Amino acid sequence: MRLGSITNVILANFLSQRxxxxxxxxxxxxSGAPYEQIQATNLLGSHFGVPGIPGSYDxxxxxxxxxxLTLARRLAADTSITVAVIEAGGLYExxxxxxxxxxxxxxYWVDGSTQTRNPLVDWYQFTEPQPVNPSLVHVSQGCxxxxxxxxxxxxxxxxxxEPLEVGVLGTCYGIKGSTCHDPLPDGASKHNLLHTVSxxxxxxxxxxxxxxxxxSYSFKQFLAYFEKGxxxxxxxxxxxxxxxxxxxxxxxxxxxxxxxxxxxxxxKRILFGDSKQAAGVQVTSGGFEYQIKANKEVxxxxxxxxSPQLLMVSGIGPQATLREQGIPVLSDRPEVGxxxxxxxxxxxxxxxxxxxxxxxxxxxKFLAAAAQESDLDVAFGQDWPDIELLxxxxxxxxxxxxxxxxxxxxxxxxxxxxxxxxxxxSIDTNDNPIVSPNxxxxxxxxEVAIAGFKRARQVFQTRTIQPIINGAEAFPxxxxxSDEDILAVIKQSAASIDHAAxxxxxxxxxxxxxxxxxxxxxxxxxxxxxxxxxxxxxxxPGHPQGTVYAxxxxxxxxxxxxx
Numbered sequence: 001m002r003l004g005s006i007t008n009v010i011l012a013n014f015l016s017q018r019x020x021x022x023x024x025x026x027x028x029x030x031s032g033a034p035y036e037q038i039q040a041t042n043l044l045g046s047h048f049g050v051p052g053i054p055g056s057y058d059x060x061x062x063x064x065x066x067x068x069l070t071l072a073r074r075l076a077a078d079t080s081i082t083v084a085v086i087e088a089g090g091l092y093e094x095x096x097x098x099x100x101x102x103x104x105x106x107x108y109w110v111d112g113s114t115q116t117r118n119p120l121v122d123w124y125q126f127t128e129p130q131p132v133n134p135s136l137v138h139v140s141q142g143c144x145x146x147x148x149x150x151x152x153x154x155x156x157x158x159x160x161x162e163p164l165e166v167g168v169l170g171t172c173y174g175i176k177g178s179t180c181h182d183p184l185p186d187g188a189s190k191h192n193l194l195h196t197v198s199x200x201x202x203x204x205x206x207x208x209x210x211x212x213x214x215x216s217y218s219f220k221q222f223l224a225y226f227e228k229g230x231x232x233x234x235x236x237x238x239x240x241x242x243x244x245x246x247x248x249x250x251x252x253x254x255x256x257x258x259x260x261x262x263x264x265x266x267x268k269r270i271l272f273g274d275s276k277q278a279a280g281v282q283v284t285s286g287g288f289e290y291q292i293k294a295n296k297e298v299x300x301x302x303x304x305x306x307s308p309q310l311l312m313v314s315g316i317g318p319q320a321t322l323r324e325q326g327i328p329v330l331s332d333r334p335e336v337g338x339x340x341x342x343x344x345x346x347x348x349x350x351x352x353x354x355x356x357x358x359x360x361x362x363x364x365k366f367l368a369a370a371a372q373e374s375d376l377d378v379a380f381g382q383d384w385p386d387i388e389l390l391x392x393x394x395x396x397x398x399x400x401x402x403x404x405x406x407x408x409x410x411x412x413x414x415x416x417x418x419x420x421x422x423x424x425x426s427i428d429t430n431d432n433p434i435v436s437p438n439x440x441x442x443x444x445x446x447e448v449a450i451a452g453f454k455r456a457r458q459v460f461q462t463r464t465i466q467p468i469i470n471g472a473e474a475f476p477x478x479x480x481x482s483d484e485d486i487l488a489v490i491k492q493s494a495a496s497i498d499h500a501a502x503x504x505x506x507x508x509x510x511x512x513x514x515x516x517x518x519x520x521x522x523x524x525x526x527x528x529x530x531x532x533x534x535x536x537x538x539x540x541p542g543h544p545q546g547t548v549y550a551x552x553x554x555x556x557x558x559x560x561x562x563x
Contacts, residue, residue, distance in 0.1 A: 049084060049262035049292075051285030057084040057260070059559075060281055060294040061301055062267045062310065064089070066545055067532040067552040068301035074556035076259040078563075084292055085261045086283055095120035125305055128436045199226055200540025200547060203381035211537045212506045214518035216554070225553040226546060262292065268429055270298055270314040270528065276330060278527035297559070300530045301552070304500035305422050307534040308337040309433040311504065311515075312424045316522060325427050331524025335513045337433075339505050340420035341539035343388070343497040344439045346449055346490045347410035347456045349395050349475035352468050356393035356405040375444055380415045385541045387452040388412040389459065395475070396495070406474060409460050411452030412497055414541040417442035422503050440494060449490050450483050499544050501533035520555045531555045 049055055059075055061068045064087035076083045092100035096118060099105040117124055202219040209217035216222070265285045271293075273279040280293035300307050311317055315330030317337065322329050376386055388411070395406035420437035440446055460469060472478055476489045507514025509523060516522055520529040531552055533544050540547055 047259060047261060049260040049265070051262065051265060052288050052290055054290050054292065055084060055260065056280075056293040056295060057082040057258075058294070058296045059083045059299060060292050060297075061085045061299045062281060063087065063301035063303065063306070063532065064261060064263075065301060065303065065532065066548045068299075070549055070552035071299060071301065071531060071556050072259055074553065075559065078560060081563075082258045082295075083260070085259070086265050086267050086281060086292065087261060087263050088266045090120060090264050092121065123306075123432060125432050125435060128434060130437065130439055198542030198546055200542055201381065201383040201385065203383040204538075204540040207381055208506075208537055208540070211508075212518040213508045217518065222550060222554070225550040225557070228550075228553045266429060267302070267310055268313075270300075270310065272314075272330060272525065276525040278525060294527065297527045297529060299555075300528070301532045303532055304340065304503045304534045305433050305435055306429070307530050307532055308422050308503045309424055309429060311336050311522070311530070313427050313429060316525065316528075318423075321423055325424060327427060331522070333515050333522075333524060335505060336515050337422040337424075337503050338419070339502045339538075340422060340435075340437060340500060341416060341502045341536075342420060342437050342439065343412050343414055343416065343499040343539070344445075344449070344494050345390070345396075345410045345412045345497050346453055346494045347390075347408055348453070348460070348473055349406050349408050350460055351470040351474050352405045352407040353470050356407055375417075376415055376448075379417065380541075384415055386413075386415050386448055387455065388414050388542065389452075389456055391459070404470070407460075407468070409456040411449070411456040413440075413445060413448055413452065415448070416539075417444045420500075435500075437496065437500070439496065440491070446487055446490075449494070450486050453486050453490060497543075499533075499539060501536045501539045501544055504530045504534040506535055506537045519558055520551075529555065 058081050059071075061072055061083065064072075064085045068085055068087075072083050072085050075081050089095070099118075100121070199219075205217055205219040205222050209215050209221075262283065262285065265283050268282040268284055268289065270278055271280040271282055271291065278294060278298040280291050281298060282289060282291055284290075300310055302310055308317070311333075312321060313325075313327065315322060315328050316333055318334045319329050319332040321337075376384070390408075390410040390412060392408040392410055394408065396408045396410065418438050418441045420435070420439075422436075423434045425431045425434050440449060457473070459465060460473070476493075480486060480489055504515040504522075505513075506516045506518055506520070509517045514523060516530055516535055520531050520535050522528040522530060533539075533548050535551065536544070536547070
């Protein structure tokens with residue numbers, strides 16, 4: 001978790017305390033000596049839970065990421081509510097130096113290396129070996145996601161015509177036919193990629209609303225929650241163009257209820273009382289286990305891998321899996337950990353006549369439409385893009401060791417048919433869950449990938465782009481032209497965009513395959529919700545962070561309305 005993320009939430013829900021001294025009578029103290037009851041005034045430590053000391057709160061949130069901190073801020077804004085956030089990570093500024101803040105350092109810890117790593121900021125979750133690109137087994141899921149505010153992404157709207165011409169090197173967030181869809185700027189994570197947070201298509205949210213039988217998920221009704229969570233603070237006129245925006249303290253609320261963050265604390269399992277009511281969370285800090293009680297609800301926001309894991313070790317999931325691990329079955333929900341969506345990227349690489357991330361990484365001196373359209377339309381809807389085009393300033397496809405500058409033309413599949421799954425290795429959440437993404441196993445995904453590869457390559461053959469290109473295509477080379485050869489390249493070089501989702505999917509309460517109802521409540525128990533990307537019934541096109549924010553805003557609003 002980023003220090004700015006924690007302090008933004010704390011300041012937004014600031015609890016002003018006074019120092020008081022109270023004398024006790026000899027009858028009360030038993031010694032005749034007075035004692036002092038001291039309350040701190042405006043100390044940062046007042047907002048952190050003390051490891052090892054059990055606590056009791058109205059709402060206990062597991063995971064201080066995009067959804068968890070949004071929920072915490074909104075709930076704690078009500079002064080009558082107490083909130084605790086259990087976060088396995090620490091503070092990025094202390095645990096990762098400047099690598100989480102400087103955009104040029106965004107590519108650290110993302111190469112999947114088993115040797116170079118920072119365990120303080122990443123779970124190092126490895127997948128099971130995959131038929132597509134067996135070497136790609138690292139899933140970059142941090143201990144928490146950065147709660148970003150006001151970061152502008154360099155994205156451009158491009159209208160496509162034949163012959164294909166583009167005027168700016170940017171990003172096309174979803175292409176359907178020959179039109180590039182409008183991106184929405186914002187977003188970041190533990191890697192300050194200065195990327196974007198986009199919204200899905202109108203049809204994708206209507207599909208969501210239909211799937212869960214709740215019209216409040218239609219785009220028209222959902223839109224208010226997208227707007228609530230996005231704010232851009234423009235840079236001051238006297239700062240360098242590439243400098244970080246200053247904080248605008250006027251956007252921070254001066255009131256709020258008690259909020260405690262238990263950092264470096266791992267949730268072990270959810271505790272239940274009578275009538276299958278969630279009663280708290282068993283946690284560990286520095287190897288010491290204790291309990292944090294929930295008076296009203298436990299909300300799990302641990303991500304697409306850790307949320308289903310926590311449900312399963314707590315007795316909620318596929319009956320056969322739970323019994324195999326000796327876990328008492330509290331609620332048999334066979335789809336916990338199933339239905340995993342992810343977006344996959346692929347493309348080609350070109351040497352460039354401009355400075356890119358390639359030289360930052362490799363030069364120490366410098367460092368000082370092939371698929372059936374009907375299948376796609378029936379499964380996803382006519383306004384759902386098939387691919388996303390990204391033009392990246394570096395060689396993000398193949399390994400390069402020289403000091404040349406490279407750019408990559410990348411296509412991302414945003415309407416995948418392949419589905420992965422997550423299960424547990426043991427009853428201990430210290431053990432990473434078992435993740436099998438099953439990228440590109442569906443032949444229809446392979447056909448779209450080939451078409452997307454060709455389209456991405458076509459961009460760099462335009463007259464506008466040619467002035468920045470230095471020589472022929474560096475990877476895979478223009479000799480790779482047949483569908484068979486292109487598919488072979490894709491299978492060896494495809495990479496996840498780290499959009500894993502849908503592993504605790506919403507559905508109708510009567511659907512035996514649903515894990516959650518439309519209010520994110522876990523079916524079969526009481527007082528337990530899951531609010532993060534794992535709760536999506538399917539993965540909307542584009543980048544999911546904006547939808548995670550909106551979902552968290554929506555569920556927080558639902559909770560506050562029903563108190």
